[in-house]
Amino acid sequence: MPGMTDTGTEARRKRARRTAMIAGGFAVAVFLLSIVQxxxx
Amino acid sequence: xxxxxxxDHHDHHGAPKGFFQRWVMSTNHKDIGTLYLIFSLTMFxxxxxxxxxxxxxxxxxGMQLVQPYFFNEMTTMHxxxxxxxxxxxxxxxLANWMIPLMVGAPDMALPRMNNLSFWIMPFAFILLLxxxxxxxxxxxxxxxxxxxxxxxxxxxxxTIFAVHLMGISSIMGAINIIATILNMRAPGMDLLKxxxxxxxxxxxxxxxxxxxxxxxxxxxxxxxxxxFHTNFFNAAGGGDPVLFQHIFWFFxxxxxxxxILPAFGIISEIIPTFARKxxxxxxxxxxxxxxxxxxxxxxxxxxxxxxxLPMGAEIFFMYATMLIAVPTGVKVFNWxxxxxGGSMTFETPMLFSIAFVIxxxxxxxxxxxxxxAPADFQYHDTYFVVAHFHYVLVTGAAFSIMxxxxxxxxxxxxxxxSETWGKIHFWSSVISVNVLxxxxxxxxxxxxxxxxxxxxxxxxxxxxxxxxxxxxxGASQLIFLGVVVHCVFFSKKKAADRSWxxxxxxxxxxxxxxxxxxxxxxxVIHDDELAHGNTDH
Numbered sequence: 001m002p003g004m005t006d007t008g009t010e011a012r013r014k015r016a017r018r019t020a021m022i023a024g025g026f027a028v029a030v031f032l033l034s035i036v037q038x039x040x041x
Numbered sequence: 042x043x044x045x046x047x048x049d050h051h052d053h054h055g056a057p058k059g060f061f062q063r064w065v066m067s068t069n070h071k072d073i074g075t076l077y078l079i080f081s082l083t084m085f086x087x088x089x090x091x092x093x094x095x096x097x098x099x100x101x102x103g104m105q106l107v108q109p110y111f112f113n114e115m116t117t118m119h120x121x122x123x124x125x126x127x128x129x130x131x132x133x134x135l136a137n138w139m140i141p142l143m144v145g146a147p148d149m150a151l152p153r154m155n156n157l158s159f160w161i162m163p164f165a166f167i168l169l170l171x172x173x174x175x176x177x178x179x180x181x182x183x184x185x186x187x188x189x190x191x192x193x194x195x196x197x198x199x200t201i202f203a204v205h206l207m208g209i210s211s212i213m214g215a216i217n218i219i220a221t222i223l224n225m226r227a228p229g230m231d232l233l234k235x236x237x238x239x240x241x242x243x244x245x246x247x248x249x250x251x252x253x254x255x256x257x258x259x260x261x262x263x264x265x266x267x268x269f270h271t272n273f274f275n276a277a278g279g280g281d282p283v284l285f286q287h288i289f290w291f292f293x294x295x296x297x298x299x300x301i302l303p304a305f306g307i308i309s310e311i312i313p314t315f316a317r318k319x320x321x322x323x324x325x326x327x328x329x330x331x332x333x334x335x336x337x338x339x340x341x342x343x344x345x346x347x348x349x350l351p352m353g354a355e356i357f358f359m360y361a362t363m364l365i366a367v368p369t370g371v372k373v374f375n376w377x378x379x380x381x382g383g384s385m386t387f388e389t390p391m392l393f394s395i396a397f398v399i400x401x402x403x404x405x406x407x408x409x410x411x412x413x414a415p416a417d418f419q420y421h422d423t424y425f426v427v428a429h430f431h432y433v434l435v436t437g438a439a440f441s442i443m444x445x446x447x448x449x450x451x452x453x454x455x456x457x458x459s460e461t462w463g464k465i466h467f468w469s470s471v472i473s474v475n476v477l478x479x480x481x482x483x484x485x486x487x488x489x490x491x492x493x494x495x496x497x498x499x500x501x502x503x504x505x506x507x508x509x510x511x512x513x514x515g516a517s518q519l520i521f522l523g524v525v526v527h528c529v530f531f532s533k534k535k536a537a538d539r540s541w542x543x544x545x546x547x548x549x550x551x552x553x554x555x556x557x558x559x560x561x562x563x564x565v566i567h568d569d570e571l572a573h574g575n576t577d578h
Contacts (some may be wrong), residue, residue: 008563011199016150016224025218026116027250033289034258 056557060488065160068152071135071555072165075311075453076159077134080520084126084166085439089515090118094475096511097138102498112494113181114173120184121200124300125207126166131156131442132303133214136242139449140218142548142555143236143572145564146226150220158213165206172196183492185293186260187226188274188285190266201260208253215249218242227547229566233327236546237320240327241306244334246301247297256292259285260493283348290341298337300434302330304401304441308394310546311448312376315391316383322375323573329368329375336365346414347421355414362412366405373402388541389463393444395472397437404432407482425485431478436471443470443521450528451536455554458528466524469517471494477509546572 057063094115098106107115141148149155163274172179180200184341191197222243226235235243239316263285265271272278274285305326307511315321320326342350342358350358377399385391407429411417443466451457479505489500496504536553549569551559 006478012224015151016220019223020151020154020216020220021411023219023250024212027212027254030251031254031257034255034259 056060061455066156069557070141070149070152070155071453073149073155073159073556074134074136074138077137077162079333080159080162081129081131081134081442082525084122084130086518086522087170088119088127091115091122092511095119095517096508098494098506100508101494101505102501103479104495105430107494109494110178110181112490113183114179116492118170118173119451121169121180123434124184124296125211126162128300128438128442129211130162131209132242132245132300132438133331135238135303135307135442135445135449136214136218138453140221140239140242141225141549142452143546144222144223144225144230144240145547145560145566146221147558148225149217151217154213155217157382158217161206161210161213165203165210168199168206172199175199177240185286185289186263186291188263188266188282191263192228193308197267198264200352201264204260205257208257210347211249212253214254215246215253218246219250222246227560227563227566230547233324234568234571236306237309237330238303238306239324241302241309241330244330245299245302246332249438250336252292252295252299253577254341255388256296259288259292262288264479283345284368284373286345286348287341290344291338294341294346295334295337295434298333298416298470299429300438301401302334304438305330306493307441307445307448307495308376308397310392310491311444312379312398313573314353314541314543314545315388315394316380316385318383319381319571320375321378322371325371326375329371332368333365336361336368340365343412343414343417346417359412363409364566366409368403373398373405384543386445386496386542388450389460389467390444392464392471393440393447396467397440397444397481400432400436400440400471400474404429404437407432418578420485422491423485424481424489424491427477427491428481428485432535435478435554436474437478445523448541449548450525451540452548452551452553452555454532455552456528456532457534457536457540458524458532462520462524466517466520467546469520470514473510473513477507477514478510479511480504480507490522545570 057066064072064076092115094107095112098104098112106270137149140146156331172268173513177195179194179196180186180191181194186197222239224236232240245294262271262273266274266280274278274280274282275565276282309320309326333377340358340362342354343362380395387395407425409428411420411429425460447458447463484500484503484507487500489504538552539549540553541549547560547564547566547570548555550564
């Protein structure tokens with residue numbers, strides 16, 4: 001975005017992307033766990 | 042404090058000029074927040090229109106206006122639209138607007154995903170609402186989608202796809218909020234210095250990523266049962282319909298708190314402002330929210346006392362549910378203690394907040410009654426339950442959203458709303474909502490079942506009173522629409538940067554209306570400016 005040249009902010013955005021990947025992975029894992037019943041079909 | 046960093050940028054530079062670029066392609070947290078709020082207000086009126094059909098049909102005994110199946114479609118759609126279309130997106134809109142401003146971040150951490158999170162929603166709801174016009178009609182088995190009833194219509198596939206889309210949107214929104222709060226705070230904005238609203242949303246976002254995938258799993262299995270001949274919930278094929286209820290309510294009960302924890306955060310911002318005192322027990326408030334969130338995972342079966350649970354399970358879920366009263370009580374007492382001895386004024390946001398504290402507590406008390414397993418056998422599936430959750434969700438969640446709208450509208454629009462009309466809206470709403478929902482307690486105790494379009498003449502009087510309250514409450518919300526439109530487009534009274542005398546927090550250090558870009562340079566945090574006052578006390 002305009003004005004986003006601050007290196008500190010960019011570093012924080014990078015960390016934020018990593019956090020998002022972890023949170024997203026957690027959500028996918030919960031979904032898979034909740035349909036684990038399907039393995040028994 | 043943050044003025045030097047923000048006043049340089051209040052000329053709206055960088056805002057795209059074209060309508061399409063500005064709103065459809067937006068990655069700006071304020072614009073996306075506005076989109077969410079407009080969307081949720083639209084859904085509020087659509088869901089409200091469904092409620093008017095329900096109350097019109099129930100105005101007197103006998104079939105009046107609609108066919109029973111259409112009545113069932115209305116109860117189902119009213120719930121789905123209000124929960125997933127009105128309440129949840131409005132809180133996400135408030136989060137989008139306010140969290141970056143409150144923590145001193147330039148935007149949400151993942152702006153493009155933010156755009157996608159929002160734009161999935163209109164498609165999900167067009168899909169859901171379009172089922173009403175399809176042969177066979179829309180979903181009519183209740184928002185809980187219990188099989189086998191929910192599998193009887195063909196619209197279930199559309200409903201499930203819509204629920205998947207809503208879930209994906211909510212999960213992406215929650216991930217964005219977690220990433221923003223954990224990584225994008227200005228230096229010095231420690232976790233325990235964040236406003237309670239931000240805390241409430243951080244905890245809510247964790248709840249969302251923990252339970253929305255469970256709903257997705259449940260409805261996926263529903264879909265395969267319907268179309269791929271699996272038997273997860275089909276007793277004839279060795280499955281168990283009660284399994285669906287367990288999975289659904291493992292999502293459903295935390296979902297209830299997803300709809301109330303941000304409300305707690307909002308009220309914890311507004312009451313200190315208009316009591317002109319720091320919030321009483323900041324840390325206790327944060328830990329109470331976290332405790333409620335934790336407990337929400339171990340109480341799901343209190344929705345299922347009547348299915349025939351083992352005695353030990355009934356006792357466990359009864360006591361676990363009653364435990365929730367403890368952290369909730371901490372919050373209510375802390376709000377009262379914040380007001381105690383405060384220099385209070387009663388502008389519209391404060392009026393809605395006080396009404397929230399009183400009326401949400403009534404909803405909490407009826408919740409305690411429902412938590413009692415033996416008593417629940419009488420209350421289950423009656424209008425007592427309807428009264429309970431409407432006190433929690435209308436006078437709780439919806440009132441808090443209205444309070445938030447009045448509180449932050451000056452910051453969003455740069456204009457002050459009409460205080461006179463705001464108060465007319467408040468008093469009209471607070472009286473009518475009690476006329477609407479309080480008699481439903483008596484109806485439920487007398488045995489009137491939920492989700493039934495006709496009823497015994499013994500229930501006629503209270504139903505008529507409730508319907509009058511319903512029409513009155515519905516009409517009152519048109520005042521709200523008028524106040525918002527007037528404030529945004531026609532109000533001559535400009536808002537100050539700090540729109541309320543007692544307001545504290547970073548959001549009040551930026552100009553009103555908030556510029557397109559804020560906190561491009563992280564602000565310097567001073568403890569005396571924090572929303573809840575000095576953390577040392």
